[in-house]
Amino acid sequence: MEALKLESVMKQYGEKTAVNGINLTVSKGEIYGLLGANGAGKTTTMRMVLGLIYPDGGNILYNGKPYNSELQQIMGYLPEERGLYPKVKVSDQIVYLARLRGMSASDADKSLRYWLDRFEVPDYYNKKIEELSKGNQQKMGFIAAVVHKPQILILDEAFSGLDPVNVELLKDTVKELREQGTSILFSTHRMEHVEELCRNITILDRSNTVVQGDIRTIKNGYPREQVLLRTENEVTGLESITGVTAVQRQERGYLLSISEIGAAQRILQQAMAQGEVEHFEIKEPTLNQIFIRAVGESHE
Numbered sequence: 001m002e003a004l005k006l007e008s009v010m011k012q013y014g015e016k017t018a019v020n021g022i023n024l025t026v027s028k029g030e031i032y033g034l035l036g037a038n039g040a041g042k043t044t045t046m047r048m049v050l051g052l053i054y055p056d057g058g059n060i061l062y063n064g065k066p067y068n069s070e071l072q073q074i075m076g077y078l079p080e081e082r083g084l085y086p087k088v089k090v091s092d093q094i095v096y097l098a099r100l101r102g103m104s105a106s107d108a109d110k111s112l113r114y115w116l117d118r119f120e121v122p123d124y125y126n127k128k129i130e131e132l133s134k135g136n137q138q139k140m141g142f143i144a145a146v147v148h149k150p151q152i153l154i155l156d157e158a159f160s161g162l163d164p165v166n167v168e169l170l171k172d173t174v175k176e177l178r179e180q181g182t183s184i185l186f187s188t189h190r191m192e193h194v195e196e197l198c199r200n201i202t203i204l205d206r207s208n209t210v211v212q213g214d215i216r217t218i219k220n221g222y223p224r225e226q227v228l229l230r231t232e233n234e235v236t237g238l239e240s241i242t243g244v245t246a247v248q249r250q251e252r253g254y255l256l257s258i259s260e261i262g263a264a265q266r267i268l269q270q271a272m273a274q275g276e277v278e279h280f281e282i283k284e285p286t287l288n289q290i291f292i293r294a295v296g297e298s299h300e
Ligand SMILES: Nc1ncnc2c1ncn2[C@@H]1O[C@H](COP(=O)(O)OP(=O)(O)OP(=O)(O)O)[C@@H](O)[C@H]1O
Pocket: 013, 016, 017, 018, 036, 037, 038, 039, 040, 041, 042, 043, 044, 045, 080
């Protein structure tokens, strides 16, 4: 089922096109990665989905229907910049936001307490936002986005400013929400988070879609250009194998760049002729490499 569908959505700021005809579909219970260089149009896209700004063209459909103000109750948003008031108590602020989104005061309070316990910070209930560290403010922003149990959740750089333990905690939470059927539009510059969480992605560059689809298929469309060879012994002559363009010595072996896939077998043969090979792998491109290549190429 399509929880969220964008069809040729456009946004102009004067002469400047911020989003140029984006199409994408987020299914129920899916985390969808919206990626792009700075200024590519991610936040603008998210703000249009939230109904905070209006598209200049195209359609946005929520469970198959166009926007109406009641949708605010089923949407949650963690903005990139902190959205909470520094001087207001966590409980007052988050309960208020949940009530705006249609929850009763007692349900809102119960939900807030659940999340504070979940994040092991029940004592933040009575704290002002400004009394918390940057990372903990981010966690309170996350709670504000999910307290009312939204069906559609928009996360803009949700893990920024968090230490590795808290990143894991929030990642697990996001996965749980997906399992419960929440549809999540997820923006980040951290490609390893995308690899772990998302099945489908769109990469934007200067308002245009430059890569789109499921990560597996996207990766299969790129050539495999690196070979990892683990061996205890020295292997000579790797540089002169046809198709090998670079050889990097590593702690326990070599990382080789190749210009054609046939070079991989020649590397393996060469290594095995000289000793034992512990591990041999033709590496698929990382999302980071794909991102850099896609965004880089579209700048040329
Ligand atoms: N209110 C506005 N008025 C004029 N131009 C704007 C406005 N908001 C965004 N833009 C422009 O639209 C383009 C897209 O911006 P947007 O904030 O959506 O990018 P982004 O992909 O979220 O970037 P980042 O990764 O840096 O957060 C940028 O060129 C930006 O300068």
